[in-house]
Amino acid sequence: MEVWFTENQTQHLRISVRVRNILHHERSEYQELMVLDTHEFGRMLVLDNVIQTSERDEFAYHEMMAHVPLFAHPNPRRVLVIGGGDGGVLREVLRHPTVEAAHLAEIDGRVVEVARELLPAINNFDDPRARVFVTDGIRYVQEHPDTYDVIIVDSTDPVGPAVALFQESFHRAVFAALRENGIFVQQSESPFYHRDLIRQVQASLRRVFPVAALYWGVVPTYPGGLWTYSVASKGPDPRRPDAERWSRYGLATRYYTPDVHRAAFVLPPFVAELVEPAGRDAGA
């Protein structure tokens, strides 16, 4: 059987994956939602025809979203994930024994329900420390000042409702929702294909936070395979993992290590140029 799913990664670039089965397909209140069983990547979550995550490569993205801020923070106890309805980032957050509350604010409750049923390898919603709020993440942040140690935005591409998550008014609300020493991370797209967006996010974070930086990692199913994460902090240097805590936990990760953490902030010049000198110095 030769059934293929094709994503238009840019106007001029497509990726196609061979499909074994369509496990789920619906149009939710917010988006078109699909779970595919693919030959190359196992089960795959697709929203509005864009690949969000897959069983085979999700570890690269989820580990780098969660462990960089959590190992940079001195004592992460309360963590909020915005978006990320598949539960992958939340699962990694829950691997930290310091975490007492891991909250997820996802606008589309159907993503969480479908992921819980069809992508159990990716999530761990039943952990007693986890709570899911089906709500608008921006409003949720505005209504919870001084509440979280780490806030992570695992959003879709900046199209439609996700646009506001990349803007300064949201970053100011995040700043207010973070407690002392708080750290913020959001996925900030590809340094090949979304250069203006990265510049804009970095500039906004530098206006709002005392420390801002960019790190990168590999995600094979995302355009270009190379992805960026924008991080900002109220104090701790996001480039410095607590390697002692890491050793103590003994996590069996497949992408993240403290050395990978530090190396992820070493940017090739074509990426570094997206971060203005002021931003590069801020966290150095």
Added chain:
Amino acid sequence: MEVWFTENQTQHLRISVRVRNILHHERSEYQELMVLDTHEFGRMLVLDNVIQTSERDEFAYHEMMAHVPLFAHPNPRRVLVIGGGDGGVLREVLRHPTVEAAHLAEIDGRVVEVARELLPAINNFDDPRARVFVTDGIRYVQEHPDTYDVIIVDSTDPVGPAVALFQESFHRAVFAALRENGIFVQQSESPFYHRDLIRQVQASLRRVFPVAALYWGVVPTYPGGLWTYSVASKGPDPRRPDAERWSRYGLATRYYTPDVHRAAFVLPPFVAELVEPAGRDAGA
């Protein structure tokens, strides 16, 4: 106009790029050779329907192939590139003022001729230190013992004639062709899709050389976007660039820096596990 070129990156994964024009197409003695003008990547060299390089992303691959061994070697004067008929690696080698002779051994002379004419941004064959030998790279290496300081294999995937370039008998010939302190690098495919090949190359290099290691980099047009390079050395630690020399040259690179060089050897666990402990320790 919606004309698309599609590469089967694996049996179950395809990449498609929108084509503005087919600038060249022929069947040479060895392979099917195409140069496409694409919207996303500019001009692109395609051999047997596999993307080899493009104007937009070639810097990431060519800089990491050339500058890692050349800045790790204490005084690279004679350099051999095997394959690499597009001239991109040779161009980067020629940016080193210590280099007196930069030789290219390419089996298919048509690739060099077409690249010289249609991909002038990628190559610099007219440098007086450059020489092209249209010949079988394996035989060429066997016939030139104790001749080169650095040997770089920029081959196609291990299919057909390229298979032998990944085998121990070739690595032994390379060892013999290298002078004292010699360093060898070859592209060794994707850590997502060609894991057995990487294991095999690393094991072979460890049997032949006193020092072997693996480093990685991003190449958006290659499968998964993440690529590996296998390096071996008769003495110098390939992980340690000469940062002083780098500063003195003032090269305007877009991917390579000495910090990127060091960071490229920091492997996520899912890549590190392809290198056996003995190999990981060898260059540490």
